[in-house]
Amino acid sequence: MSHLAPSSSLLVTAANNRILLPLLNLLNVVVVLSFSPFSFGLHNLVPLLLNPTELPPPRNLTFKWETPFTLRLTWKKPKDLEPDCSVNYTVNAIPSQDCSEKVITISYTTRVKNTTCKLNIPNVNGLCISVKVNPEECGNKKQSPPLEISIPPPPVRLVKNMSFEYYHDRLKCTWDSDVDVPDLGLYYWLPQKEMVKKCNEMKIGECVINDTFHNKEMFYLFNGTYKGQPVNNTFRQNSSTYFVKLEKPKLTIQRIGQSLCFHTNFTVSEFGAHCYEKNYIYSKCDEIKQVKILDSVYKVDYDSSCKYRARVQIILSSRCGAGKSDLSDEVEYGENRDSNLPALLAGIIIPLMLSCFLIVSLVLLRRHKDIIFPKIPEPTLIFKDMFINNIRTAEDLRSTADGRLYIPIEEIVENKIRFEPETPLIPTKTDMMYKQL
Known part of the structure; x- marks a missing residue:
C-alpha cells in the first residue's frame, strides 16, 4: 500500500x-x-x-402541591449515567390524565438543569407529567424515553361553563354548578403577586372582582365542602384583556352629496384608539354587506332607489386583547323603489287622467248643453208653410206646369160671432159725491 x-x-x-x-x-x-x-x-x-444510543430515563418521579396553584416535581438522575456525561431535563405537563399524543391540545413545557421543577398549573382536569433526559455533552447519545406519572383530578367539579367580562378594572366572572356547595368561595391569584385574594362581591353563580389587572394569565380557585370533605378546583385563564366587554355604540346615517356616511359614536376606554375596529353590517336594497375598518366614519355610494339598513359593532383588535360590544340599534335610510317606476306611473296615470277629463267634460256638457248650445226659435207658421209648400219633389220638377201657386193652409176660425150692446155704467155713491163737489 x-x-x-x-x-x-x-x-x-x-x-x-x-x-x-x-x-x-x-x-x-x-x-x-x-x-x-x-x-x-x-x-x-x-x-x-x-x-447513537438513547440515554436512560430518570427515576423516582414524585409530586407535591405546595399551594393550590403550584406543583413541585422531583426525580433522580438516570441510573448508570457516565460521570462525564452532562445532561438537562425536559418537563412536560398535559392537563389530562391521558398521556397519549391524541389528546394533547394544551401543554406546559419547560427545560431545567436540576432534578426538580416547580409549575404553576391548574388541577381541575388532572395532569399527565413526563420528564425526559437531554444530552448536552454526552458523546454519541440522544434523548431518553419519557418517565410519566398521572395526577388525578379533584373528586368533584364544583363549577363549569366559566365566562368573564372585563371593563375598567372590573372583572365579572359567571359560572354554572351541578353540585350544592353552600360555602363555595372564589379566589384569584396572579403569578407576579404572591398574595391570593378573595372575591368579596359573591353571588349565586357570579362574582365581581375589582382590582388592577395585568396583561398576564390569572389563576382561579373555587373551594368548598362537599360531602364533608374540602375540595379545591383550580383554573387557568388568559389575561383579563381577552374578555373585554365594550359599551354598545350608537350609529347615525347622514347624506352628503351622492354618498351616505355612517358615523359611529363610541367612547374610547382604557385602550388606545388603534385597538378598536368598527364592524359595519349594512344592507343596500336587501343585499347584506360587511366591512371592518378602524375609522369611525364609513362612506358608501347613495342610490335613491334603495333602502339602507345599518348596524355597527366595536371589536377589540387582537393586538390589544380580545372582546367586542353588542350590535348597535338598527338605523334605516331611504326606501326601496323600482327604477322603472316613473315610466310605469306615467303609462298608467296619464291615460287615467285623460279618461277622467273626458268623462267630466261629457258630464258638464250634458248638464249645461242649453247654455253651450242654445235653442233656435222655430219660424212662424206662415214661413213654415211656405217652406213646406215650396218643397218640390222630383215629380214636380218633371211636370209641364209653369209653376205652382201658394196654397195657404186652412185655419179654423170660429164662425159664430156675437156682438153685445155696450151697457151704461151705473154711477156709484162715490161718483155722486165727486159730482157734487
Missing part, C-alpha cells in the same frame, strides 16, 4: 503544500487502517457513529 503515498504526493506543490499535506496524511492513515488487522475495530466504530 506504500505506492499510494508517492502518487498522492505528486499533487502537492510548493504553493499549497501547507493545506493539502495534512489532508493527504490523514487519507493515507485511513487507507492503511482499512487494510490492516485493526480494520475490524474501524468497521465496528462506523455503526456507532451512525446510530
Whole structure:
C-alpha cells in the first residue's frame, strides 16, 4: 500500500503544500487502517457513529402541591449515567390524565438543569407529567424515553361553563354548578403577586372582582365542602384583556352629496384608539354587506332607489386583547323603489287622467248643453208653410206646369160671432159725491 503515498504526493506543490499535506496524511492513515488487522475495530466504530444510543430515563418521579396553584416535581438522575456525561431535563405537563399524543391540545413545557421543577398549573382536569433526559455533552447519545406519572383530578367539579367580562378594572366572572356547595368561595391569584385574594362581591353563580389587572394569565380557585370533605378546583385563564366587554355604540346615517356616511359614536376606554375596529353590517336594497375598518366614519355610494339598513359593532383588535360590544340599534335610510317606476306611473296615470277629463267634460256638457248650445226659435207658421209648400219633389220638377201657386193652409176660425150692446155704467155713491163737489 506504500505506492499510494508517492502518487498522492505528486499533487502537492510548493504553493499549497501547507493545506493539502495534512489532508493527504490523514487519507493515507485511513487507507492503511482499512487494510490492516485493526480494520475490524474501524468497521465496528462506523455503526456507532451512525446510530447513537438513547440515554436512560430518570427515576423516582414524585409530586407535591405546595399551594393550590403550584406543583413541585422531583426525580433522580438516570441510573448508570457516565460521570462525564452532562445532561438537562425536559418537563412536560398535559392537563389530562391521558398521556397519549391524541389528546394533547394544551401543554406546559419547560427545560431545567436540576432534578426538580416547580409549575404553576391548574388541577381541575388532572395532569399527565413526563420528564425526559437531554444530552448536552454526552458523546454519541440522544434523548431518553419519557418517565410519566398521572395526577388525578379533584373528586368533584364544583363549577363549569366559566365566562368573564372585563371593563375598567372590573372583572365579572359567571359560572354554572351541578353540585350544592353552600360555602363555595372564589379566589384569584396572579403569578407576579404572591398574595391570593378573595372575591368579596359573591353571588349565586357570579362574582365581581375589582382590582388592577395585568396583561398576564390569572389563576382561579373555587373551594368548598362537599360531602364533608374540602375540595379545591383550580383554573387557568388568559389575561383579563381577552374578555373585554365594550359599551354598545350608537350609529347615525347622514347624506352628503351622492354618498351616505355612517358615523359611529363610541367612547374610547382604557385602550388606545388603534385597538378598536368598527364592524359595519349594512344592507343596500336587501343585499347584506360587511366591512371592518378602524375609522369611525364609513362612506358608501347613495342610490335613491334603495333602502339602507345599518348596524355597527366595536371589536377589540387582537393586538390589544380580545372582546367586542353588542350590535348597535338598527338605523334605516331611504326606501326601496323600482327604477322603472316613473315610466310605469306615467303609462298608467296619464291615460287615467285623460279618461277622467273626458268623462267630466261629457258630464258638464250634458248638464249645461242649453247654455253651450242654445235653442233656435222655430219660424212662424206662415214661413213654415211656405217652406213646406215650396218643397218640390222630383215629380214636380218633371211636370209641364209653369209653376205652382201658394196654397195657404186652412185655419179654423170660429164662425159664430156675437156682438153685445155696450151697457151704461151705473154711477156709484162715490161718483155722486165727486159730482157734487
